[in-house]
Amino acid sequence: VILEDTLVDVKFSGLSWRGNEGFYYSSYDKPKGASELSAMTNQHKLYFHALGTAQKQDKLIFGGSETPRRYVGGSVTEDGRYLVVTAAVSTTGNELYLQDLEKGDKGSLTLVAEGFDKEYGVVTSENGQIFIQTNDGAPNNRIMVAQGIQHKSEWKELIPEGxxxxxxxxxxxxxxxxxxxxxxxxxxxxxxxxxxxxxxxxxxxxxxxxxxxxxxxxxxxxxxxxxxxxxxxxxxxxxxxxxxxxxxxxxxxxIDFDPSQYESEQVFYTSTDGTKIPMTISYKKGLQKNGKNPTILYGYGGFNISLTPSFSTSYTVWMEQGGILAIPNIRGGGEYGEAWHVAGTQMQKKNVFEDFESAAQYLIDEGYTSSPYLALSGGSNGGLLVGAVMTRKPDLAAVAFPAVGVMDMLRYHTFTAGAGWAYDYGTAEDSPEMFAYLKSYSPVHNVVEGTCYPATMVTTADHDDRVVPAHSFKFAAELQAKQGCGTPTLIRIETNAGHGAGKPTAMVIEEAIDKFAFALWNMGFAKLPNP
Structure with a gap:
């Protein structure tokens, strides 16, 4: 039997089945009287959809005016016994609610972990026991066990923090x-x-x-x-x-690739304040440290996201041409737990930029590359990173690729789900001090007339409703109006695309080709280094 149920406006959501009855999903109300791609979305809702019924009949489980939250998720444990609901107002920290589905309508949704400054996630349940991962009392996380639906004060530690x-x-x-x-x-x-x-x-x-x-x-x-x-x-x-x-x-x-022809090493360098930062540097064997190797320095540095070693077909092409790929694990990420994350947030955000700048300087000092052969790259929060560093130190690199970046730090929180990023950034409305701090590095507000900026290709997409393209439009306009030398400042706008996930392969290839060609040309290569 094929059921042709159709649901719309499902966003930031998974689907979790409750037996064969139906499933849970999350949705925002469609914005009224404003752009659906840029209007603020601040009330996420969890619904249950019974199979074979119209979406308008779906039952609201959590969210809405009584419990307004920006991010709400729901899932059912494998044994089918518990409904797990996480609710948050930002991208870090969440409440945890549990419901015993075996009790039917008598099983109420119970708040077992309150507050938004810690994170709680259910791993599984077994014979009535619920296994929970949390950073409450353990910045590097620990595993707790609840005997059924218990408040967090009653949980017992199973696997301690390391x-x-x-x-x-x-x-x-x-x-x-x-x-x-x-x-x-x-x-x-x-x-x-x-x-x-x-x-x-x-x-x-x-x-x-x-x-x-x-x-x-x-x-x-x-x-x-x-x-x-x-x-x-x-x-x-x-x-x-x-x-x-x-x-x-x-x-x-x-893939037609021979790993034996390449090297990847992990080094540790020192940031401005003395913090040791790991960085992975990958390249083709036989590299000469003569300062003339085309190099992409890629970074992110935010939202507790870790950049662990991974293979990229696109960057393989770059390395085949004699290029270097360098990825530092800068603060703001999660590589060393919540403390590492917090060290790159709000009034400490400049640690992230200094870590990235120090990574570039290490590559230069050690002879891997030099400023005329260096490109800075990053997307989303990493786009902010590139925009901030290239305006702070315009002569650090020859090329810059800020992709789908958060470029207006004074107004980012007024678009779509942007207010949920406040844990990492703070907002201009928090205090005069926070306003001044954000303005001091906001890429849109720090382009200086007559300064020579790197050759820059800003990239965005016309349907990006996470980091709206207006950020990139304004930054590109500022660069084009105020560029003080002949290096190009371009903007590449993908159509019928969003923040990046789900792009078809052809679109990914086209963008990679454009970026690599732009980088090599502006590093002085009139032809491919290794055709």
């Missing part, structure tokens, strides 16, 4: 704790009672994803990758009781 940040998944009757040690994955296997079974020997040094599945699964799947190793899928069969499991390659990448 030196490095952890995240946990479940499958095949085990818990799998992924630890990020200096931005590199380590995986440990635990029993549900907290006993450590083993540290799993991974295929190499890099990033792991997966190790999740159903309770009844006999084998699990995971991916492994690093900067010069295409992502491959592996199977993992857990051992009996406390025995080690077995890993086998399930599917290798079919």
């Amino acid at each position: 030196e490095f940040p952890m995240s946990v998944g479940s499958g095949a009757g085990r818990l799998y704790v992924s630890t990020m040690e200096h931005a590199v994955s380590k995986m440990d296997e635990y029993a549900y009672d907290g006993r450590h079974i083993q540290t799993i020997e991974l295929p190499g040094v890099g990033s792991v994803g997966g190790f999740g599945g159903k309770r009844s699964a006999e084998q699990l799947y995971f991916t492994f990758t690093n900067a010069i190793t295409p992502s491959a899928i592996y199977t993992y069969v857990p051992g009996e009781e406390m025995e080690a499991g077995v890993i086998e390659l399930f599917r290798a990448s079919a």
Whole structure:
């Protein structure tokens, strides 16, 4: 039987099934009297859709005027017993609500973790026990256990916080704790009672994803990758009781790429305030440190997002041409837990820029490249990073690629879901001091007449409703009006596209070609270095 149910205006949402009855999803009301792509969206709602019914009949579960939240998500535990609702007002921190679905209409949605300054997420449930990952009392996260629906004050610690940040998944009757040690994955296997079974020997040094599945699964799947190793899928069969499991390659990448011809190294450099920052540098073997290698320095530095080693087909093309790819793990990210994140937020945001600038200086000082051969790149919050650094230090790099960036720091919170980013940025309305701090680095407000800025290709898309394209439009206009030399300042606007996710392959290839050609030409290469 095929049901032709159609739902609209589903945004920032997953779908979670409740048996065969229907599913939970999240939605914002459509903005009234304003642009659907730029108007503020500040009330997220969780609904239940019963199969075979019209969307207008969907039941509101959480959100709306009584409990206004910017981000609301709902999911059902694998055993079907509990509805889990997370609710937040910003991109960091959330409330946690639970409902016992076995009680039917008598099971009310219960607040078990209040406040918005800590994070709580349900991993799984087993025989009435609920396993929860949280950074409450543990900046690098820990695993707690609740005996049914209990307030957080009654939870018991199962796996304590470690030196490095952890995240946990479940499958095949085990818990799998992924630890990020200096931005590199380590995986440990635990029993549900907290006993450590083993540290799993991974295929190499890099990033792991997966190790999740159903309770009844006999084998699990995971991916492994690093900067010069295409992502491959592996199977993992857990051992009996406390025995080690077995890993086998399930599917290798079919890309025509020979990792043995490339090198990827992790270095540690010193930022302006003395903080040690890790950076991964990847390139083709035989590199000469003569300061003349075309180099892309890519960064993000925000929202607790970690840049772990991963393979990129696009950047492989860059390295084939003799280019270097450098990715520093700057503050604002999650590579060293919540403390690392907070160190790059609000009135400490300039730490992020200084970390990125120091990464560039390290590459120059060590002979990997020099300013005429350096390009700065980043998207979204990373677009802000590039915009801020190129206006702070216009002579640091030859080329800049600020993509879908947050460029107007005084008004970002007035568009779509932008107000939810205030935990990281603060807003101009917080205080005179915050207004002045934001204005001091806001890219749109710091383009100076007559200054020679790098050759710049601003990129955005006409349907980006996360970071609205007006940010990029204004920044490009400021650059074009005030550029003090002959280097080009362009804007590339993708049509029928959004913030970046979900682009068709052809569109991704076209953008990569445009960027690489623009970079090499403005670094002085009249032809490809390695045709």
